[in-house]
Amino acid sequence: MAIRTILKYPDPGLSRPCEPVTVFDAALTALADDLLDTMRAAPGVGITAAHVGVFTRLVVLELSKESGASFYANPEILLSSEELMRHTEGSVSMPGANDEVERPKRIRFRYQDLTGVVHEEDAEGFYSICMQHEIDQLDGIFWLKRLSRLKRDRLLRKWGKGK
Template sequence: MAIREILEVPDPRLKVVSEPVTVFDDELKTLVEDMFETMYDAPGIGLAAIQVGVPKRVLVIDLQPEDPDAEPEVCNHGGHEHTHQPLKKEPRVFVNPVIVDPAEELATYQEGCLSVPEIFADVDRPATCTVRYQDLDGKEHEEQMEGLMATCIQHEMDHLEGILFIDHLSRLKRQMALKKLEKLRKAA
């Protein structure tokens, strides 16, 4: 397993439309393992293969909810001690995902993206959707998604079409987001 470099705007590869996966082999499994390791390291909750430079229709998602069954962890940041619930890993893999039947009702979530670091904006998307996808063995599944999972899978599936979440913003908001990103990079 390896942590791969995450492409960031304005890398032109992020605008590439990804190709369907036709071979379900060890290379695909390695890609997915690397994607999870990269996503957890970033840290993020979703990653599309194109974000690590591989134009294949593969997504990994882990919403990492707090684990109510785990013992709270004590952390010490800069002399401030606090406890928090550990996150539960619930890794999900979606190969060749397709949205069938998106809801007409919209939900607004503040989205961010590992390819557009430090930038967050409200995006409206269908509140629920049914997703047809394959697993790592090529087996087909169909699942109803709602809430954060529905938003996350739609966000990640946009990457497969070369679309970033900032492309959903008005021209002005998108320009402001990109300017802010430029300033953050200069400061770093």
């Protein structure tokens, strides 16, 4: 297990869509463990392989220490609620920057675990927001793209001054 270097915004890799995981082996498990260590060191509650420059569809979430970490290969949203919620988001690739994003309150999604077994889950609230945020990253959609142009420009000016 190792802490990897996180790509920093505006690295072009953060806009690159990821390829599906096709091999479920020790190398995938090692990458997942590295992502967990990297996320905890950042610190953050979610990270994708893309954040460390590995463009494969792998997500790690640890929404609380009590619940522990979860690993998701090839996650995809199947259904989204019409009901929306706002939540403050940020990224390990853009430390110190955050703003409110509006997303569906509930989703149903499918993923594979680290052994390749397919699962479907419902997520609501913070869990739903985090999963949508990380799936966006796998699709090459950095969270800033979910902000209005005005909010994005304001945040980038403020963030640029703080670096």
